[in-house]
Amino acid sequence: MKTILNPDKTQWQNLFARPSLDVQDLNTLVQQVFTEIKQNGDKAVTKYTQLFDGANPDAIGVSQEEINAATATVSDELKAAIQLAKSNIEKFHTVQKEAKQLIETTAGVTCWRESRAIEKVGIYIPGGSAPLFSTVLMLAVPATIAGCKEIILCTPPDKQGNINPAILYTAQLAGVSKIYKVGGIQAIGALAFGTQSISKVDKIFGPGNQYVTAAKQAAFAAGVAIDLPAGPSELLVIADATANPAFVAADLLSQAEHGADSQVVLVTTNEGFGNSVLAEINTQVAALPREGVAQKALDNSRIIVLPDTASCIAFSNGYAPEHLIIATADADALAEKVTNAGSVFIGNYSCESAGDYASGTNHTLPTNGYARSYSGVSLDSFVKKITFQKITAQGLQNIGPAIEAMAAAEQLQAHKNAVTIRLKSLQNV
Known part of the structure; x- marks a missing residue:
């Protein structure tokens, strides 16, 4: 993993890039x-x-x-x-x-x-x-x-x-x-x-x-x-010096082992903490059965050091990660500022693996920045929402004139006629 110190905001867009095929x-x-x-x-x-x-x-x-x-x-x-x-x-x-x-x-x-x-x-x-x-x-x-x-x-x-x-x-x-x-x-x-x-x-x-x-x-x-x-898996971790480097390293590796085209990112306020996480990664990855896969993913991954947690959450919202772990002293407050993420894990014990398996949330999530505009899979994903309406004679009399005026203004005479013919029939009742 490459460490990048205090990149200027003009560089952020390049840092949001994921690995890709032709x-x-x-x-x-x-x-x-x-x-x-x-x-x-x-x-x-x-x-x-x-x-x-x-x-x-x-x-x-x-x-x-x-x-x-x-x-x-x-x-x-x-x-x-x-x-x-x-x-x-x-x-x-x-x-x-x-x-x-x-x-x-x-x-x-x-x-x-x-x-x-x-x-x-x-x-x-x-x-x-x-x-x-x-x-x-x-x-x-x-x-x-x-x-x-x-x-x-x-x-x-x-x-x-x-x-x-x-x-x-x-x-x-x-x-x-x-x-x-x-x-x-x-x-x-x-x-x-x-x-x-x-x-x-x-x-x-x-x-x-x-x-x-x-x-x-x-x-x-x-x-x-x-x-x-929902493509190759990705994880962004926001952490400060209060986090546990071994925990963070394990979380990053948990996603890196998915595939060579996966990407993991650590955004931290402390360069020394980033170095500690990197040391833990080097120790832990050597013991993984999927070490080769994880190492290839780490080649596409990075540690980014920013001056404060406000900058960290701004970077995360721009990256729009599939998974976001917040392991900082102000984790709950930062979570309120998340605008783009597939699923968020708050605090040192909220490992991403919990969402992958057994906490109850769905792990089928938008990747590659699509969390800016897509939600993860939910019950709504498997249904269609159909609207219904029932209008009485009184109801049509109440809204009919507005429909006629709007249809006429849009020059859609048949739309207007569908109301007019009904209103005239009611005058004869």
Whole structure:
């Protein structure tokens, strides 16, 4: 990690940059895969599973027998942990249900809004070297609470064509309808356009690397809804000398180990503290099984020293991190000043890993600065909000003249006539 001392604000924009692939090459690849999936369906999916994942499963779909066999291999300890996390996620998302509220905006004019579940949703679960079964909970649990009729899960198989047992156990526990051994661009394409085996869905959810993110954005351009731009993981930590360097180092590494294209940033008011964190990182990273991955992410990461916590929070709001940890003496006050972040963790004991697994909040969050305009996944992500209105004769008489005047001013005569014809009919009653 490179340390940058008191950068001028004119430099901040450059410091907000994330690591990226060549976008033109990336989009060309996505379109190539999508075109083949639209033309050849399962055949194209199988081709790219072999090419990208080096796997050739006997069948794309996962059978109930496979799920049962996998469930038997998951330890009781892990099952209990997953069940605890599921319970907390259910509690947090269930209270997000919106009760119907009827509002009489004018006498005789009643308006309200109701939620309706999205019928078919696709959830993408990163797999491979880090099978994220926790993401199954984060997506399938709120989808189930919302009442989605079909929840289709795609995740990449290993070289032997199998899916991690914890993913299969969690999927069944959380209410997933169908599971497919498909990852990457080809999974997003299959969910977006449908194949002989995989149904086209109404909305695609889930995090992933830059290939998956680009594929989701291309699917959106093709008319399929997506949750949000959720690409490589990132974390920004604001810390002062009151924080624990070992804690901060562990938090930074927890995100760095996600992938070589992840990015972590420490913003601190104390250069000596930054040096202490860096020393801890060098010690802790050597003991990680994913040391190589974390080291590559650290090459894209930095420590930034700023004069005060006000400058730190201003930098963070400009960076708009996916995850933000505030470990300062004035953490609660700083949290009030956060305007752009996916999820915020306040205080020395609020590690980001809690949000990733079991505190109850959702870990599918906007990355790459999209936290300036996107929220993380919630119950609302799985429903549509439909407005209703009911107008009585008195109600139309009360607001009709205003509608006529506005429609006439916009030169939309048919709009005006729709009201006028009704008002004239009431004069004859």
